Structures are given as structure tokens and as C-alpha cells.
Amino acid sequence: MLTDVTLTCQLTDGSFIHKSVSNDSTSISLRKMDITSVNLTPLSSLSRLEHFSVSYNPLKILDLQPLSNCKNLKVLRMTGCALKSINLDTLHKLNHLEQLSVSFNNLTKLDLSPLSSCAKLELLTINRNKLENIDLSPLASCSNLKTLNIGQNPLKSVDLTPLSSCENLFSLVLNKTMIQSIDLSPLETLGNIQGLDLSENLLKMINLRPLRNCNEMYEINLDDNPSRSIVVRKGFSCPGLKISPDVKIIEVDE
Numbered sequence: 001m002l003t004d005v006t007l008t009c010q011l012t013d014g015s016f017i018h019k020s021v022s023n024d025s026t027s028i029s030l031r032k033m034d035i036t037s038v039n040l041t042p043l044s045s046l047s048r049l050e051h052f053s054v055s056y057n058p059l060k061i062l063d064l065q066p067l068s069n070c071k072n073l074k075v076l077r078m079t080g081c082a083l084k085s086i087n088l089d090t091l092h093k094l095n096h097l098e099q100l101s102v103s104f105n106n107l108t109k110l111d112l113s114p115l116s117s118c119a120k121l122e123l124l125t126i127n128r129n130k131l132e133n134i135d136l137s138p139l140a141s142c143s144n145l146k147t148l149n150i151g152q153n154p155l156k157s158v159d160l161t162p163l164s165s166c167e168n169l170f171s172l173v174l175n176k177t178m179i180q181s182i183d184l185s186p187l188e189t190l191g192n193i194q195g196l197d198l199s200e201n202l203l204k205m206i207n208l209r210p211l212r213n214c215n216e217m218y219e220i221n222l223d224d225n226p227s228r229s230i231v232v233r234k235g236f237s238c239p240g241l242k243i244s245p246d247v248k249i250i251e252v253d254e
């Protein structure tokens with residue numbers, strides 16, 4: 001007979017609360033509970049768990065290791081916490097993971113290596129952190145990735161090469177960073193991509209020619225960059241192209 005498990009959570013006032021969870025639960029949310037710490041060890045017995053969220057809590061530390069036994073986990077959300085670091089090693093055992101969010105935290109480093117085992121990953125949001133560097137290489141194994149948001153980080157540069165394998169990529173958000181140049185050529189074979197956000201960067205020159213075969217591209221946001229011109233292939237068309245009024249579009253033959 002399955003028995004309930006209990007999660008012990010500490011609140012900002014120092015008190016503790018205990019949340020009882022059924023052993024056959026498929027979804028658990030600790031969202032907006034004012035939690036500063038929680039021991040996830042009891043979750044190691046929840047093999048049916050598919051959705052887990054601790055979003056919008058003042059958590060500074062979170063040990064994900066107990067989730068290694070949650071083989072059916074599909075959604076993991078840690079949005080809007082106060083995490084300064086997070087070890088994702090446990091995720092290499094979660095082959096069914098589809099969504100991961102660590103947005104709106106205080107991360108200065110993030111190793112995505114464990115995600116190379118998450119072939120079913122569809123959504124990854126790591127925006128609004130303090131990352132100056134991010135290695136996207138592990139995402140080369142994530143051919144099902146549809147949405148990637150790495151914006152609002154003080155990134156100095158980013159290599160998009162691994163994304164050339166993400167044939168289902170639909171939306172790429174890379175806004176409000178410190179990058180001064182970017183090579184978009186890894187995106188040229190992505191026939192499903194429809195949205196690209198490069199707004200509020202320090203891009204001095206923007207070359208959109210690599211996107212010439214991205215026939216589904218609907219929106220490209222280039223607002224608030226110092227570039228005074230963009231280069232496109234002759235006949236280029238994007239219904240949702242957003243640029244400053246004084247930016248010149250230079251068409252070239254290819």
C-alpha cells in the first residue's frame with residue numbers, strides 16, 4: 001500500500017510547514033509559498049511525478065538529487081527564486097524532461113551538460129540571471145527543443161553553433177545582453193523557426209543573410225541596438241521585423 005510523503009519547508013519567518021503529498025502524485029506545486037528551504041528527499045519515492053514547481057520562493061539553495069528517481073518527470077520549474085547556483089547533474093537521468101525553467105534567479109554560472117541526455121526537451125528558459133557566459137553545446141542533442149530563452153543576462157558573447165541540430169526550434173530569445181556581434185549562420189537550416197529576439201543588445205552590425213532559408217520566420221526584433229544598418233538578402237521579407245526608424249536595410253544579391 002502506498003503511503004503519503006511529507007515535505008518539510010522553512011519559511012522566511014523561520015517557522016516550518018509540512019506539506020503532505022500522495023505517493024502516486026503526478027503534479028506538485030510549491031509555488032509562492034514564501035519558502036526559503038525545502039528538503040526534497042521524500043520525493044525520491046514518487047516515480048509517477050511528472051510536474052514539479054518551486055517557483056517564486058526566496059530559495060537560495062536547492063538540492064535536486066532526490067529527483068533522480070522521478071523518471072517520469074516532464075516539467076521542472078524554478079522560476080523567480082533567489083538561486084545563486086544550481087547543480088543540474090540529476091537531470092541526466094530524467095530522459096522524459098520536456099520543460100526546464102531557471103529564469104529570474106541570481107545564477108552567475110550554469111552547466112547545461114546534463115541536458116545532453118534530455119532528448120525530449122522542448123522548452124528551456126534561463127533568462128534574467130547574471131550569466132556572463134553560457135555553453136550551449138549540450139543542446140546539440142536536444143533536437144526537439146522548440147523554445148530557448150537566454151536573454152536578460154550580461155552575456156559578452158554566445159556561440160549558436162549547437163542550435164544547428166535543433167531542427168524544431170521555434171523561438172529564440174536573446175535580448176538585453178552585452179553582445180556586440182552574433183553569427184546567425186547556425187540558424188540557416190532551421191525551417192521551423194518563427195521568432196528571433198535580439199533587441200536591447202550592443203550589436204554594431206546585424207547580418208540577417210543566414211536567415212534566407214528560414215521561410216517560416218515571422219518576427220525578428222532588432223530594436224534598441226547601436227547598429228544603423230542591417231544586411232539582408234535581396235527580396236527579404238519578414239512580417240514582424242522590428243527596427244528603429246533610422247536603421248537602413250541593405251539588400252544584397254546572393
